[in-house]
Amino acid sequence: MTTIRDLTEDDLDAIVRWRNDAHVNRYLSNQLRSQPEVEVWFNSVKTHPKIWLKAIIDNDQIVGYAAVESIDTINRKCELAMVIGVADRWGRGIGATVLQVMLAYAFDTLGMHRVWAAVARGNDRSERLLRRAGFRQEGIMRETLIIQDEFTDLLCFSILEDEYRTG
Numbered sequence: 001m002t003t004i005r006d007l008t009e010d011d012l013d014a015i016v017r018w019r020n021d022a023h024v025n026r027y028l029s030n031q032l033r034s035q036p037e038v039e040v041w042f043n044s045v046k047t048h049p050k051i052w053l054k055a056i057i058d059n060d061q062i063v064g065y066a067a068v069e070s071i072d073t074i075n076r077k078c079e080l081a082m083v084i085g086v087a088d089r090w091g092r093g094i095g096a097t098v099l100q101v102m103l104a105y106a107f108d109t110l111g112m113h114r115v116w117a118a119v120a121r122g123n124d125r126s127e128r129l130l131r132r133a134g135f136r137q138e139g140i141m142r143e144t145l146i147i148q149d150e151f152t153d154l155l156c157f158s159i160l161e162d163e164y165r166t167g
């Protein structure tokens with residue numbers, strides 16, 4: 001069973017481990033590699049009013065984290081991000097389950113109108129996850145991240161509230 005709970009200081013070692021796993025990081029930027037970087041990041045986001053950060057729990061074990069970020073209550077939009085750091089749990093629907101939890105939080109609890117997410121070009125698993133949930137690609141940020149020493153495009157996806165409600 002997949003659930004979420006608040007992320008705590010005790011989870012940071014796991015995040016450092018995942019963010020140093022080349023397989024998990026294949027399509028992520030170079031941020032959050034060292035313990036101090038992860039601690040600074042956690043301290044800045046844990047009480048941040050525009051960020052909702054959760055640990056992903058699968059069969060009683062933390063396997064990743066998920067965030068609703070850049071929460072903009074004026075324009076009613078926010079961004080989603082997710083990392084499942086235990087690669088042998090990929091492909092079992094955990095990502096799909098957590099994505100639905102985040103979408104329900106964004107649209108039902110926060111009353112958002114637009115939810116967006118950005119995926120590095122080549123991260124096909126993540127792209128399929130978003131498309132299956134009804135996201136549409138709306139653009140490309142060209143060469144906006146350095147991944148594995150190369151400037152990499154980010155594909156931008158979004159879903160609007162009526163698309164979410166009508167499926």
Ligand SMILES: CC(C)(COP(=O)(O)OP(=O)(O)OC[C@H]1O[C@@H](n2cnc3c(N)ncnc32)[C@H](O)[C@@H]1OP(=O)(O)O)[C@@H](O)C(=O)NCCC(=O)NCCS
Nearest residue numbers: 024082083084090091092093094095096118119125126128
């Ligand atoms: C991208 C990521 C979040 C996807 O998570 P996931 O748990 O593997 O995703 P899912 O299991 O829901 O979907 C993956 C596949 O499993 C399949 N699947 C297996 N069992 C499933 C189930 N019970 N329900 C839904 N899908 C299931 C899906 O059909 C899907 O197949 P497809 O990719 O061939 O279409 C995860 O791989 C990850 O964290 N990667 C590293 C970090 C990263 O890239 N994050 C995203 C940054 S934008």
